[in-house]
Structure formats: structure tokens, C-alpha cells
Amino acid sequence: MAEEEGQRLPYVSEIVLKKRKIRDELAITRRTQLELGKYGAKKGKKSNISDIKRPEQFIKEFRDKELDLIRMKQRAKRPKSMVPEPKSKLLFIIRIQGSSDMHPKTRKILYSLRLRRVFSGVFVKASEGVIEKLQKVEPYVTYGYPNLKNVKELIYKKGYARIDKKAVPLTDNNVIEQALGKYGIICIEDMVHEIANVGPHFKEVNHFMGPLMLSKPEEGVIKGKKQPYKEGGDAGDREEAINDLISKMN
Known part of the structure; x- marks a missing residue:
């Protein structure tokens, strides 16, 4: 029993253990990438070797x-x-x-x-x-x-509304009136005016219209x-x- 207590495992710092773990993970990733690059071309889709990332x-x-x-x-x-x-x-x-x-x-x-x-x-x-x-x-x-x-051409050509997480073109003034009518904005011309002049409801109109x-x-x-x-x-x-x-x- 005394002999077993005397044979303690060598101390390894946490930093060294983390480095070993990262090194092992990179080795596995690298091996997988090499295998895909070597054998993937034999399958239906050709593997692009240039997509394989090296550790550096x-x-x-x-x-x-x-x-x-x-x-x-x-x-x-x-x-x-x-x-x-x-x-x-x-x-x-x-x-x-x-x-x-x-x-x-x-x-x-x-x-x-x-x-x-x-x-x-x-x-x-x-x-x-x-x-x-x-x-x-x-x-x-x-x-x-x-x-x-x-401003006018961007909104007319690229403008759309986000309704139920779907992009809806600004071609129907009824859609605009339903969303912005409470602010007195009922058509696309009103939207253009509000954006161009940075009106009092600029924020509401801008967020109704998604990024262009x-x-x-x-x-x-x-x-x-x-x-x-x-x-x-x-x-x-x-x-x-x-x-x-x-x-x-x-």
C-alpha cells in the first residue's frame, strides 16, 4: 500500500492539457479533411482541395x-x-x-x-x-x-416589407395601409416622403421595409x-x- 501511494502520477499543468486537446482536435480535423480530399472525388460530387484549411x-x-x-x-x-x-x-x-x-x-x-x-x-x-x-x-x-x-428609385425597385417573416414586394398599397395607416402613411409615395424627409415616423417606416x-x-x-x-x-x-x-x- 505504501508503494502504491509513493507512485503518484506526474503533474501536468492545465495549460499543457488544453494545448494537447487542441492539438488532438486539429489532428483529427486535418486527417478528416485529407481523407475527403483524397477519396471524395470518387463519389458523385468532386471535392475541392482548395477548400481544405491548413492549421496555419x-x-x-x-x-x-x-x-x-x-x-x-x-x-x-x-x-x-x-x-x-x-x-x-x-x-x-x-x-x-x-x-x-x-x-x-x-x-x-x-x-x-x-x-x-x-x-x-x-x-x-x-x-x-x-x-x-x-x-x-x-x-x-x-x-x-x-x-x-x-431614395424614390431604391424604394420602388428594391423595397419590400417583412410580413410573417416573408418578403412582400411593395406593390399593394393595402399592405402598406394595414401596417402604417395609423401613422397616416397609406401608400408607397407616403413612404418615400417619410424616408426622404426623415419624418416623425421614419423609424416605423424604415423597419417596416427590410434592408435593400x-x-x-x-x-x-x-x-x-x-x-x-x-x-x-x-x-x-x-x-x-x-x-x-x-x-x-x-
Whole structure:
């Protein structure tokens, strides 16, 4: 009995155990991916070997996301003197970048702006809170001041309502009146007027209408550069120049 008590198991720290677990899980994942890449092509669907991720790719993605978070915090610390005052009450925001290197906190802000997909667009009422959010997610969006012509064409061409979790085109004024009649809004023309002028029921009309899915622009219109628009990139404040982009994507 004394001999058994003397033969204690070697102590292994919790950190080492966690590293071993992660290493083993990666090894299993890697082995599965290799097997699919090697034998999957024999089945009905061909396996795309380029889709197989190496461990170093996972590490790179993790580092990119952490870098995205650091840059987001740096942008949020810009002095207010560097942030221009809005020239209009109405802003139109377009998401122009994907999410491969996006930190979850950045994605959360985009989702709070209802920008879940690339090339989706939303009308927002310009405020200090909105400008702060746009600063944080600047590389992924571009925005500016839409004119009346583009507001009208966007709502007529891309507008739809969310009813019972289904997208319903804004072709029947009865649908609009049933949802917004209590605010004095009974047709699509009233919706355009409320959005364009940021009326007292802007919030209700805007949420009745889902995010607008714009058409993918022609090659070269969006170059994929995350630098600010004023520095030759795609992102950030375009002011009135947003109308040219809207025309090409509507």
C-alpha cells in the first residue's frame, strides 16, 4: 500500500492539457479533411482541395480578426474634431466587404445596422450614435447623402416589407395601409416622403421595409480597398458621391 501511494502520477499543468486537446482536435480535423480530399472525388460530387484549411490558415484568420478588433478600437478613439458633422439628416449605408477577417464585435455592429449581407443597403437617421458605429466598421461600409431621385428609385425597385417573416414586394398599397395607416402613411409615395424627409415616423417606416439588396456592381466600381474613399479606397464617407454608386447598383 505504501508503494502504491509513493507512485503518484506526474503533474501536468492545465495549460499543457488544453494545448494537447487542441492539438488532438486539429489532428483529427486535418486527417478528416485529407481523407475527403483524397477519396471524395470518387463519389458523385468532386471535392475541392482548395477548400481544405491548413492549421496555419486557422492561425492567420485568428490573427486577422484580432487585428481587426485593434483597428476598430483605434478608429473609435479618433478625436471628435476629425469626424465631420453630418450635412443631412438622412444617410444611406452600403456594406461593401465580407467577413473572412472580421472580428465578432465588428459583425455585431454591422448586424445592429441591419447590414447582414454584402451589397445590402439601409437608410438611417444621422446621429452621433450612428456616426460612432460607422467609424468602428468603416472598412466594411460606404455611406453618404442620397438625393430624392435615388431614395424614390431604391424604394420602388428594391423595397419590400417583412410580413410573417416573408418578403412582400411593395406593390399593394393595402399592405402598406394595414401596417402604417395609423401613422397616416397609406401608400408607397407616403413612404418615400417619410424616408426622404426623415419624418416623425421614419423609424416605423424604415423597419417596416427590410434592408435593400442592391445589385453587384460592375468590375472596377468597387475595387475591394478598405482605405477611405477620400484616399482612393472604397470605404467610408462619400457624401453626395454616394448617389453615383447607388445608380450603378440599383
